[in-house]
Amino acid sequence: MAEAHQAVAFQFTVTPEGIDLxxxxxxxxxxxxxxxxxxxxxxxxxxxxxxxxVYPASPSSWLFVVIAILATMYTRSDPSMGLIAKIQEHLPVSQSMSTQCQVVLSAVLFSTMLWLLLIFTMRLCLKQLLSYHRWMFEQHGKMSTTTKVWALVRIFSGRKPLLYSYQGSLPNLPVPTIKDTVKRYLESVRPLMDDAKFERMTKLATEFESSLGNRLQWYLKLKALWASNYVSDWWEEYVYLRGRGPIMVNSNYYGMDFLYVIPTPIQAARAGNSIHAFFLYRRKLNKEEIKPVSSATSQSAVPCCSYQFERMFDTCRIPGTVSDTVQHWQDSDYIVVYHRGRYFRLRVYQAGRLLSPREIEFQIQRILDDPTPPCKGEAKLGALTAGDRIPWAKARAKYFSSGVNKRSLDCIERAAFFVTLDDDEQCVMGDDSAASLDRYAKSLLHGKCYDRWFDKSFSVVYYKNGKKGINGEHSWADAPVVAHLWEYTLATDSFQLGYNAEGHCKGEVDASLPRPQKLNWEILPECEEQISQSLAVAQALADDVDFHVFPFQDFGKGKIKKCRVSPDAFIQMALQLAYYRERGTFCLTYEASMTRLFREGRTETVRSCSNESSAFVRALEGGEVRPQKLRLFRAASEKHQLLYRLAMTGAGIDRHLFCLYVVSKYLGVESPFLKEVLSEPWRLSTSQTPIQQVELFDMVNHPEYISCGGGFGPVADDGYGLSYCILGENLINFHISCKHSCPDTDAHKFGAQIRKALHDLIKLLSPIEKEPNKTEEKKMEVKKEL
Structure with missing residues (x-):
């Protein structure tokens, strides 16, 4: 039986004849x-x-240095300038060794010290090189002499780095000056305020800069000297873990399957290949064989921080009454699978080896065919992770701290990751492809509000027709880290593992595999009541989400680049134009940018709504002449690129202001300026999902084999959450979310405005084709007649 307990290692009973073992x-x-x-x-x-x-050196280089020193001594020269003799004099075992052995041992010790000194020097040089970011601000094709010298970073980067090889050489995130941050902040809010409001905010900012700001800055600099990153730990705790509302929709995000292709229609087979691919990735992660991710703008020269990869698997968010925690365990040899209200423990290792895809498919099919009903109260248990955090924390402490409930909950939380076998079908083919994409997105974001375990680092959903998707918890890492894993599993599933002619996984099955173990629960009536309350909160939140996902295929980055414009800046200008047309005003706009060029870096905000972008939008809508609109567009796109580069290089605004606010709370002082800044709503929250492993996909010959990207819920009740993914040369996928409860937002109408804005911008930037005059028209007519 599926619910049978696993065999224990030994049993014994006491009998009259003695102990029976x-x-x-x-x-x-x-x-x-x-x-x-x-x-x-x-x-x-x-x-x-x-x-x-020892990176960028290698352990084998120690042997080379030792041999080189010994060879030099063999020629009767002293490369140590007397240091080897000094070491020989102070050897503690000199009395019991021959003179020749003493010389050799002294030479080896000197060689080791020299080798360590060389490593220290190389790492110091590499850190200095990685601290240089001026290359990012130089025009394409125009490299300064300093940057040409900086290109030595390639030499000091070593060969075949492991995932964490660069961690010790990455620079720390710098603390911007109060003056620069305040100046950039005031500049960013100028297009959002009238003269009176801006004058008031300028006064508050000036008072803060000249008084309290300097005191808070001193504490922040002290932290920056002590900590690896002065932002990340506070960002994780106060932005994510201390949030007391539901993490479903508000924090978690999702990633989609291939856009138009389902490699197999068999649910268990898709799960078999995919789960096997996840564990292949974890094996590479444990061995650190994953190549460090490089900055997308540096032509693979500058590495990014990899610390977020550490908690990818075997990790769960644990609820608390004041603050949640992120718990990470050693490698689990199992996953937990949810199907029709039941939870199963599925071991993926047998006799020390990873199960083959076919064997995992066999085990998944066993779960699908299992007729066992859920325990009382088990079916909607996952709703606790979808509702408010405090009720979940109290219920966990009261009802899941002992007995069978604790054992089953521990099993879920310690699993490598969580899997849902969904009875619904999702597909983007057919006449209703637009609406089906919207339903697919909503399903991945919140499902039925109880059939996902939203606290797990990530949950994978397999639909009845073979479609799949992923839901990620946000506190432990940002979306690009999960996207890296998702790209690998998509490619491995379809291009390396593959399926047989019937759609099943390849390989043979060991029919003697132990059945997946059904988890048991003893849910009390009062606990069921709490589950119902959490489900009601989560269901209301899910029902309020309005989603629209659409692939834009009229043109892509290929045509945009021909206009000599950054694709990201182009899209951001289109979003500003679309929002202005819909609402008749501008809003505070959030665009996520990474700070992973620094140690333990996460994200920074690019405030995409600027004086330059608002001037361009007004000129376009005001009917200015084309040269004036082009000039303003170029200025706006260049300003956006500058803001993006400043954010990436540690000179952003929002993380600095956030940390100053945290320090003020620790000191118990109030700052009207910081309080107002931190309370401003982000009515347009945007993020680009980049393809990081392009080599895994053939976008030219097989454009259908590419993920549709992913998305997230709205940040503000009266705003939009918008994610976009630039794929290949001719496709941009958009994911738009908002709330039905707000009368001023509509995801589909905003999507239509984005399409129109994209077309208007490309029309503006494209060269005007000269209309033929009457003489030329007559000549063309004569040619046609002939």
Whole structure:
């Protein structure tokens, strides 16, 4: 039976004849293999820590230095300038060794110290090189002499780096000056305020800069000297973990499957290949064989911080009454699968080896065919993770702290990741493709509000017709990290593992595999009441979400680049134009930018609504002459690129102001300026989802084999959440969310405005074709007649 308990390693009973001991050889074998697997991982981690610790050199370079020093001494010259002799004099074992051995040992010790000094120097040089960011502000094709010298970073970067090889060489995030931050802030809000409001805000900012700001800045600089990153820990705690509202819709995000292709219509087969691919990725992650991600604008020269990858698997968000925590365990050998109200523990390792895709498919099919009904109160248990955090924290402490409930909850939280086998079908083909994409997005974002475990680092959803998707928890990492995993699994599933002619996974099945174990629960009536309350909160939130997803295929980055414009700046200007046309005003706009060029960096805000962008939009809508509109557009796009580069290089506005606000709270002082800044709503929250591993996909020959990207819920009740993914040369996917409860927002109408704005901008930037005069028209007519 699926709910049967697993066999224990041994059993014993006391009889009149003595103790009757019965050993389970299978269980003992599993324990032995599990221990061997654990020790292998420890050895791999130890080896990788050594390799990473001496990077950009290699451990083998130590032997080269030793041989070089000994060879030099063999020629009767002293490369140490007397240091080897000094070491020989102070050797503690000199009395029990021959003179020749003492010389060799002294030379080896000197070589080791020289090698460590060389490594320290190389790492210091690499850190200085990685701290240089002026290259980002130079025009394309015009490289300064300093940047040409900086290109030495390629030499100091070493060969075949491991995932964490650069961590010790990445620079710390700098703290901007109060003066620069206040100046940029006032500049960013100028198009959003009338003269009276702006004058008032300028006064508040000036008072803050000349008084309290300097005191708060001193504490922040002190933290920056002590911590690896002065922002990230506070950002994780106060923005994510201390949020007391639902994380479903408000925080979690999703990623979609291939746009128009379903590799197999068999649900269990798609899960088999995909789950196997996830564990192949985890194996590469444990061995640090994943190539460090590089900045997209640096032609793979400048590495990004990889620390967010550490908690990708075996991680869960744990609710608390004041603040949640992120808990990470050692590698789990199982996943938890949800199907029709039941939770199953599915082991993916047998006898120390990873199950094949076909075997995982076999186990998944067992779950699909299992007729066992859910335990009382089990079916909608996941709603606790979808509702408010405080009720969930109290229920967890009261009803899940002991007994069978604790064991089952621990099983879910410690799993490698969470899987949902959904009975619904999702598809973007057919006459209703537009509406089907919207339903697909909503399903991935919140599902039925109880059939996902929103606290897990990520949950994978497999639909009845073979479609799949992913839902990510936001506190432990940002979307590009999960997207990197998702790209790998999509490509591995379809292009490497593949399916047979019937649509099943390839390979054979070991029919003796133990059945997946159904988790048991004892849900009390008062706990069921709390589940119902959480579900009601989550359902109201989910029903209020309005979603629109559409692929824009009229043109893409290929045509935009021909106009000598950054595709990202082009889209952001289109969004400003679309919003202005819909609402008749401008709004505070959030565009996410990474700060992973710095150690433990996460994100920074690009305030895309600027004086330049608003001037361009007004000129376009006011009917200015074309040269004037072109000039203003160029100025707006260049300003956007400047703001983006400033954010990436640690000179953004919002994270600095956020940290100053946190310091003020710790000190117990009030700042009217900071309080007002932090309370301003982001009515347009945007993010680009980049394709990081282009080499995994063939966008020219197989454009259908590409993810539709992902999206997130609205940040403000009266605003839009908007994600876009630039794919290949001729496709841009948009994901738009807002709330039905706001009469001023409509995802579909805003989508139509975006389409119109994109066409208007490309028409403006494209060269005007000269109309033929009458003489030329007559000549063309004569040619046609001939």
């Amino acid at each position: 019965q050993l389970s050889h299978q269980a003992l074998t599993e324990i032995y293999l599990s221990g061997m697997r654990s020790w292998k991982k420890r050895i791999i981690r130890l080896k990788n820590s050594v390799i990473t610790g």
